[in-house]
Amino acid sequence: MQGCRTIESQSSGDWMTEIHVVQRDNRHLYETYFDPYFRLRHDIYVKQRKWMALDRPDGREIDQFDTEDAVYLFCLDRGQLIGAMRALPTVSPTLMSDIFPYLAVRGPIQRPDVYELSRVFVIPERRGEHAGPRIEMLLLTAIMEYGISIGLTVFSIVLESWWLPRFERCGWRAHPLGLPQMIDGMSVLAVLVDCDETTWRSLCSQTGRTSPTLTWHGLTDVNRQILPDISLLRSPTVQPTR
Ligand code: COA
Numbered sequence: 001m002q003g004c005r006t007i008e009s010q011s012s013g014d015w016m017t018e019i020h021v022v023q024r025d026n027r028h029l030y031e032t033y034f035d036p037y038f039r040l041r042h043d044i045y046v047k048q049r050k051w052m053a054l055d056r057p058d059g060r061e062i063d064q065f066d067t068e069d070a071v072y073l074f075c076l077d078r079g080q081l082i083g084a085m086r087a088l089p090t091v092s093p094t095l096m097s098d099i100f101p102y103l104a105v106r107g108p109i110q111r112p113d114v115y116e117l118s119r120v121f122v123i124p125e126r127r128g129e130h131a132g133p134r135i136e137m138l139l140l141t142a143i144m145e146y147g148i149s150i151g152l153t154v155f156s157i158v159l160e161s162w163w164l165p166r167f168e169r170c171g172w173r174a175h176p177l178g179l180p181q182m183i184d185g186m187s188v189l190a191v192l193v194d195c196d197e198t199t200w201r202s203l204c205s206q207t208g209r210t211s212p213t214l215t216w217h218g219l220t221d222v223n224r225q226i227l228p229d230i231s232l233l234r235s236p237t238v239q240p241t242r
Contacts (some may be wrong), residue, residue, distance in 0.1 A: 004017060004124060017082070017135070018107055018215050019142040022072040026218035033074060038062050040081065044121050051184075065093065071115070073142050073214075075122075075135055083122040083135045085143055087115040096190055100158050104177040105192035113153045114192075133207040140170060141203035142213045145194035147216070149224045154192045161187040171202040196230050205233045 022030045041061035044049045052063050069092045075083035080145045088094050090109050094116040097108040109116075122135045147155060173194045180189040204210070210233050216222065
């Protein structure tokens with residue numbers, strides 16, 4: 001991952017984990033991260049999780065939704081990619097519209113104020129709670145900040161059922177769009193998750209953040225809403241439950 005150390009850290013003090021918004025307008029700044037990113041996805045989803053439908057001979061997991069419309073959150077620690085998440089505008093094709101439409105009883109969600117989340121992962125050595133706030137929790141906090149920054153109201157997700165209690169524990173409110181179905185041995189369902197300031201504040205409090213999480217390198221032209229002031233939030237004395 002040495003070749004990935006191209007983005008200068010914006011952090012001060014000892015907070016070295018940053019979550020960067022990467023999309024069409026600033027993708028050129030992160031070009032060296034994409035090959036390791038797609039290789040990590042292959043390692044995690046194909047080799048580890050055995051989602052063999054995603055296998056590709058070149059060792060990169062790239063699908064039809066990795067288009068110019070995709071937005072990525074890259075979690076970088078001292079320049080190393082340690083986790084990521086993908087968000088797709090639902091006015092473009094999504095997993096729910098093109099692959100799993102039968103999971104939403106009233107049909108797939110296609111609205112400008114809704115993005116679909118997918119491909120969330122943390123590299124194996126940074127999972128669990130041992131390294132401070134869990135990276136996965138930081139990603140969940142960051143995507144909520146992204147959503148309220150650009151005026152989203154809801155996220156849609158096709159997910160495995162085991163996420164639901166995790167969401168509930170961290171304060172994400174998920175609303176099923178249909179019943180879970182067994183797909184390749186996994187219980188899978190479609191949900192909507194509320195994207196709002198209350199959830200973001202709660203996540204910031206749980207992860208000890210008193211300032212926004214996201215880095216928007218090269219995205220000065222993006223029209224962003226002003227975030228609520230969270231500077232007075234107190235850091236938790238204990239880690240959130242898993
Ligand atoms: N099936 C069922 N439960 C799972 C799971 C899976 N594939 N992956 C994680 N969990 C649940 C378990 O309850 C696990 O507890 P356990 O350690 O007692 O088994 C708990 O999540 C904690 O997961 P862990 O991986 O230790 O740490 P984390 O919370 O920091 O990270 C993920 C969670 C999902 C980000 C991480 O496991 C990951 O990157 N997984 C691979 C990518 C993936 O499957 N993403 C989801 C689909 S896009």
